[in-house]
């Protein structure tokens with residue numbers, strides 16, 4: 001990878017392509033590529049998580065509104081059926097009450113022929129009964145129509161909410177994809193250079209004076225207390241305070257289906273626990289000089305697959321300079337030759 005002004009050309013190109021001159025950070029601030037910090041990676045990743053959760057919640061409330069609308073549809077249908085039935089009843093009552101003339105005629109007849117009087121009284125009673133039934137049906141119809149109106153109002157309310165939530169969902173989706181795009185432009189392809197300092201020993205053949213003929217990692221020298229960041233998202237698989245590595249730890253990563261292990265040694269302080277998941281750029285401890293060390297530095301190893309140490313060959317260790325990229329200020333400065 002070609003280096004240029006504290007940032008690899010490759011990363012710089014990626015940034016130019018996605019964001020023009022500067023990078024719009026998750027919080028709306030604009031940062032130049034060189035001012036990016038590992039913490040920006042962590043914050044953006046966390047914003048992505050929150051935004052994803054919120055998007056999911058909006059989707060759930062949309063589903064709930066849909067269910068409610070379906071329920072209201074069913075209620076509306078049931079009421080319409082009742083309204084139709086009651087209206088038909090009312091019509092039939094009207095039909096039966098129509099022959100008013102007959103009733104008048106019966107009255108006249110009954111005044112002349114007493115025998116018809118009883119018949120007329122019976123007709124009158126029947127008529128009254130019908131009138132009462134008609135009144136009841138009419139009242140029921142009014143109540144049903146009121147109910148229908150209140151359902152319609154409710155439905156309007158839910159429809160408005162549905163439109164609003166859908167808009168919110170679209171907005172949330174756009175925001176999330178913007179964040180993801182942003183994150184993609186910020187993150188190193190595989191690993192982040194875990195500390196800022198002077199590259200005091202590179203990866204490769206060594207003299208053997210320290211007990212090894214192959215140095216399977218990088219030494220990044222910096223003063224004690226300098227932060228060390230997780231090289232990639234992963235899970236802390238080991239935390240230890242003893243041995244030649246002094247205070248050291250391992251993180252297991254899965255990147256595009258490939259398992260990797262990173263090792264951080266001679267630490268002054270370890271800020272994480274075994275089993276803990278960490279985000280790329282998250283501070284995991286500090287540079288120190290514990291174990292077999294002559295001065296404060298981070299010994300950093302990258303292994304494809306599991307950790308496998310060899311004092312004489314690379315084993316599964318990969319030169320971190322080939323897979324770890326700088327982000328803003330987090331980088332080892334190459335030793336001047």
Ligand SMILES: [Zn+2]
Nearest residue numbers: 217218219299
């Ligand atoms: Zn070393």
